[in-house]
Amino acid sequence: MKRYVLFDHDGVLVDTEFWYHKAGERALADVGFTLDLDQYVQDMNQGSGTWAQARAAGVDEQTISRQRGVRDAYYQEYLRTEAIEIEGVVDALEELSRHVRMAIVTTAKRRDFEVIHEARRIRQFMDFVLVREDYERAKPHPEPYLTGLKRFGATKGETLVVEDSARGLSSAVAAGIDCVVVHNDFTRTHDFSRATWRIETLSELTDIVLRSA
Incomplete structure (x- = not known):
């Protein structure tokens, strides 16, 4: 046994996984980037997830670093308010x-x-x-x-x-x-x-x- x-x-x-994605999607939307869900799920398998698409599209590291903190804040908001x-x-x-x-x-x-x-x-x-x-x-x-x-x-x-x-x-x-x-x-x-x-x-x-x- x-x-x-x-x-x-x-x-x-x-x-929580949906809300983690939603937080990243929202943070990237703030800078004009649309996160594709299907690609996100594929990237997640490789341990990259939220930022891989943005990097591939040319979003700079300074912006990604700033939006990472924004994503984290959105995620905690969802954790406190969503079922x-x-x-x-x-x-x-x-x-x-x-x-x-x-x-x-x-x-x-x-x-x-x-x-x-x-x-x-x-x-x-x-x-x-x-x-x-x-x-x-x-x-x-x-x-x-x-x-x-x-x-x-x-x-x-x-x-x-x-x-x-x-x-x-x-x-x-x-x-x-x-x-x-x-x-x-x-x-x-x-x-x-x-x-x-x-x-x-x-x-x-x-x-x-x-x-x-």
Whole structure:
């Protein structure tokens, strides 16, 4: 049986990926640039996301640097005002907590993570949280999940990763850890052929944990 679960955060535990895109789209619109959603999703897989299209179109680095701060402010506005809960997450975590130890491994910045969890019940189920500032190389590099393994003192074979994006799946695969991909409309076009399991909701995770003995 799997004994440890490392969760991605955005798109898995909270529905934030759309709003992160929206914040970047709005920040670039402020300087007259239209962000293409399909290209953004492709760029996101490579770890670039918001700014790749702008750079390719000749937007200068000074402008990008300024608008990055604008994007971050818009994103925090959305985090405080929009509904980002995913139905059933807390119930699924409560059930899982009877069988495994859990942690979050996210590319979210600490300040955004703290805003998200000011009044939510998710963090109580986690042994620890690794945010972007806690490791050097982001997903799709394996370092984030290898850092999670080290914190737990766990082996790869007794650990499960839960992801919703191809970039996160690549990180888990590179780390040598079985990965469950949970459905997310925002990343539904990604290639998940290397996933060990595919699920629609986190409520399916307990069965996977118990069947992986």
